[in-house]
Amino acid sequence: MEDSVSLQDYIASVPAASLPRVIQVASGVYLQSSIYDIKGSECCLSTGDLVKVLEKEFKFISCVDLNMGKCFELPSNFKDIFQIVIDSGKYNSLGELKQELYGDLTHPFWFASATDIILEDRVINKQGQIKYVSPDNFNPTSFAICQVWEDPSEACIKIPIRTVGQFYECDNKELYTLEQILQSPALLKRSYSCSSIANGPYKLSPVYEIKTIMHMRKDIVKMPSSLEVEVIDITDQCRDIEFIKPYSLAEVSQCEEKFPVVAEIVECLDCGHTIKNDLLSGLRKGQKIIIHRKELSRKALATAAKGKLSRFFYIHTGYEGKARQRPREFTTVYDLWTKLMAGVKLNVVVTQDCDSIEDCFPSLCIGDHIKILRHAKIKVSDSLDCKETDVLVCEKDSADDEEEESEEIMLPLYLEGRFVEEVKDNKKYSISNIMQKFTLPCEIKVVKKDPSLPSDPLTSFASIRLEELIEEPVLLASFLDNPSVCFQIPIKWRDFSVIFLKDPVPETGTMFTPLEELTEWYYYSLRKDLPSNELPPPRPPKRQVKADSSNKPMKGKRPICKDSKSPDRLHASSREKHTTEPYRSPNVNAYSPLPRKSVSHEDSDPNYEVEKMFTTDLQIRD
Structure with a gap:
């Protein structure tokens, strides 16, 4: 075997025209391996490693004082002359x-x-x-x-x-310029003195940046020739050697002409904290897999709750179970407005009494049927201010009076309550049909299990919420020792790389489970990354209360509602819940009760008696 030389001497002596050449690392600073920080990336040069040198580019001249051990750089245009030290x-x-x-x-x-x-x-x-x-x-x-x-x-x-x-x-009295020394590999082996620097002796070494190919490195590695390793030129023995290059999943997805192909995992993230899948949890470094094809995965991100425990799933479009639509629940009129803006006009039932803080808006009772008609803007005015408010124009039917005709009402978007969607569709749908027919999110009840699953957990939940349709490119893969049972590897996974092998691919069919359970951590990380255009519902308006300087009760005026788009008259609700909850004025140090609305009895006046009492102290006057 040839004697080893330093990488710096080798690169300085090898002609650029003779590149590329293959070298082998003979030894380093540590006899087993040398680790360097190269261009911000750690590179380990171990004894026996092969490196293919593609190019070299001159950077600067390193000048080492052999007596002092100090190193400094000389400019490439240095003009003084050098003499060989005998x-x-x-x-x-x-x-x-x-x-x-x-x-x-x-x-x-x-x-x-x-x-x-x-x-x-x-x-x-x-x-x-x-x-x-x-x-x-x-x-x-x-x-x-x-x-x-x-x-x-x-x-x-x-x-x-x-x-x-x-x-x-x-x-030897012969003198040399810096350019002459750099052009002669033989002269670079000698030590020199230079009167303009000091007596020396000095060792001159050109430092190059070399571009190399290494095993298990996906990109060209650039390194300085000054790395302290010994190398041997083995180009004649290994001229046609093939360097193994790892591929990221994104790069693998661009090699569809090679599929199906056997690959070995060289870098793998811990999949145990993402999807509760025995196959994915078995992925590890050194595992051989078959990459069958690239495909677009379409699945619904779903949540289900049983008691206080929530579970999270990917339900793929290939899921063969059947489900019925369940009514959705809404907690504000704003939620109903968002569906209207999405083109869905809902019919809902009120499941909780809703009291409006403004007299010009009606209150709702349990059992009222509400049909959403349109969106409008109206002006709400009182003695102090006049503001424009967004409302939903709805048609209301009372639950306990079938003879009473429906009336058109206006509900402010900030009104809170409980509303349940009226669902008359009792058909059974597949998951793919649900995602085509209904707008997500929606509620479903699985009434028929998927026959391909040994146990289908979805049938045990009273309600499942399909939150989002997720479409992402994936690689369909399986283990080499179990080629028919497949799983999906998302191409977006970054900390995952493989190398292609030349092993034969067994011929077999492919099976894929259409249901995957997610970990809680992975679910919330998905929700964080998914785009969201939802805005918080509008806040109720602040009611301005003006106090009289004589501390006498002041009779306030009923706010007036004017529809800015429609001349229709606003109908007041005939049933409203009684309340005496106090209201804190932001302008004065006083408490005022909200308008009290008494429920009419059979022998009482059917009209509401509305009282507004204002005071500047903490006493409420009758």
Whole structure:
């Protein structure tokens, strides 16, 4: 095996025209592996790793003071000259001297021997200076072409590399520019002095940025040539080697021409905290899977509650169970308005008495049937202010008086109450039909289990809320040792990568479970990422109360409602709940009761008696 060299020396010596080349890491700072922070990404160069060098780009010159151990940069346009620092050692043969000075590279140098050099046809006196010119063209490992200083005009002579003596390098007065040194790999092996810097000696090293390909790295790795690792050039043995490249799921999805394909997981997130699926929880590094195809997954995000426990599901369109629509519940008129804006005109039943804080709006009683007609804006005025208010124009039917004709009423959007949708559709639908026919969110009751499931948990819930239709690209995959049972891997998962293998793909059918239960953490992370256009319902208007300076009761005027779009007269409700709940004025330090509405008896006046008492102290005057 070839001797290893430092990465810096190797990159400096290798011609750019000879790239790409394959090198093997022989050793690093730590004999087993060296870890570096390269371009913000940790890169581990372990002993034995293969690296394919594609390009090199010069960055700067590193100048190391060999006496002080300090390193600094020289500009590439440095103009001063350098002189080689003569090696002070003595060597037993010419070959040892040459190897110490330039290694396997060649550059002329002067040398001498402390003893006579005895050749076959002549003797060269000791301390006589000789110039090493080049290795012999016909036998470069055995002879060196040299010139003797005593007679420079004499033809070159051959000196055997193994000639014995006490060889040492002689002083060389030749000077070099920085450009000359950088262009010669042999000169880069020497140490120099420079009068404009200091005496030295200095080691000059060009630092390159090299572009490489490495096993298990998806992108080209850029690294400086100054990394402290030893390398060996193995291009001749491994010129056609194929470097393994990991693919992210997004990259895998672009390789549909390779499907189905066997792949090995090289990076995998913990799927146990996402979906309660035994198959997904089995995904781990080193696992072999079959990627069958890319497809668009359509599923409903659903929630179901039993007691205080809530559960969360993905119900795929392939779910074969049957379900009926359940009535939806609404807690404000604003919720009814949002459905109207979505194009849905609801019929609802009031399940809780609703009292309006404004006299111009009716109150509702349990059992009232409300039909949503349209949206309107009206002006509500009193003695202090006149404001425009959004309302729903509805048609109301009383529950306890079938003979009474329906009346048109207006309900402010801020009115709170309890409303249940009237549902007359009793048909059974599949999940795919429900998502096509109804607007989500909606409530359903599963009345027939999916026969493909050993146990269908959806049938145990009285109500299931389908919240959102989720469409996302996925990869349909299965384990190599169980190829027919499939699962979906969302392409959006980032911390997941695979490598393609050349293993044969077994021929088999595919089965996929249409129901997946989600963890609570995963459900709320989905809800956080899903777009939401819902706005909070409007706040009720603040009633302005004006106090009399003499602290006498002041009779307030009933607020007047004017429909800004329709001249229809507002009908008051004939049944309203009695209330004496106090109202705190924001302008004065006083409490005022809301208008008291008495329920009429058979022998009483059918009209309401409305009293408004205002005071500036804490006493309520009769």
